[in-house]
């Protein structure tokens with residue numbers, strides 16, 4: 341993994357880790373590179389999570405380690421990368437606000453890769469507008485009953501536990517949203533079907549009907565946003581990993597493919613594309629590791645910098661992968677070519693954990709505050 345450009349934001353330990361992670365990605369994640377269907381992705385998920393948990397990669401890490409991990413893995417297996425991220429989204433809320441019993445029950449097994457988590461926030465009427473969550477939580481003795489529907493939930497149907505966001509009081513908007521824990525198999529929880537993506541990913545709908553749940557915390561909206569703030573910078577890193585893989589493939593091809601009697605790389609139109617791809621990727625990395633470094637220094641109110649990294653890196657990765665495929669020509673479009681897989685996988689990064697437009701709103705609001 342090439343971290344030279346961002347070494348100013350890294351410590352000695354991170355540099356050594358980057359080497360180990362490069363090796364881990366190549367040797368341990370390649371077998372998860374290629375799922376051909378939603379069912380295959382679901383079948384691979386548990387093994388992939390175990391493969392990441394065994395060596396300790398699913399433990400709590402600093403932001404820069406999260407980024408290095410995702411950068412190393414995302415270019416090789418976008419599916420494994422997504423599973424890593426979802427495990428983070430499901431465990432960070434428990435780590436931040438879970439009761440000792442909730443933490444004892446799930447955090448160690450999840451860190452070892454022996455349990456799969458999910459983060460259920462999105463609903464048919466509440467995507468970017470999270471405050472509009474309609475799933476209702478009603479108290480019932482020492483627990484709560486949830487009723488409502490969730491959609492676009494990663495790991496729906498395969499998770500062992502779900503962190504679910506539901507409204508305690510719909511008149512209170514975001515202030516009325518709580519965070520809850522639901523164990524798979526609880527009566528009233530139903531996997532309501534897969535939602536199939538162009539890049540295989542275990543995505544689906546969930547139905548809650550008087551489903552018994554434990555409260556994690558009443559300030560669920562804040563907890564959800566803190567969780568997204570923790571994980572979001574790593575989405576930018578995943579985008580960098582995907583873009584790097586695509587740039588490498590384009591460079592190899594430009595050196596070896598000959599047309600009109602010379603390597604493609606000798607044509608200035610191709611050189612320009614390569615240069616623009618490299619500039620975009622390097623700028624993405626700088627934004628990403630700056631934001632991660634700030635978080636590791638304790639600057640946790642860096643939503644603007646995190647949003648800049650996420651928006652820039654994911655949009656740039658999409659362009660880099662598209663240009664790589666253009667340089668590869670017809671070969672790059674063949675099913676299961678690594679760049680063809682990246683082309684299908686990168687699209688989701690501009691949407692999940694806050695769309696690009698939402699990142700732009702965060703940045704602009706912060707600018708307008710005069711901060």
Ligand SMILES: Cc1cc2nc3c(=O)[nH]c(=O)nc-3n(C[C@H](O)[C@H](O)[C@H](O)COP(=O)(O)OP(=O)(O)OC[C@H]3O[C@@H](n4cnc5c(N)ncnc54)[C@H](O)[C@@H]3O)c2cc1C
Pocket residue numbers: 426458459460461462466467468469491492493494495537541543688691692693694695696697698
């Ligand atoms: C692969 C994948 C995995 C996912 N996994 C999960 C998961 O595990 N858990 C979970 O809870 N959710 C998950 N999601 C859902 C994801 O978080 C939502 O798709 C995302 O928040 C956007 O919501 P939406 O799709 O309803 O789009 P909408 O909110 O309806 O937005 C549609 C378009 O309108 C734009 N828009 C919305 N509001 C504004 C505004 N105020 N100003 C300008 N433009 C605006 C958006 O940017 C977008 O371009 C996943 C999605 C994908 C694609």
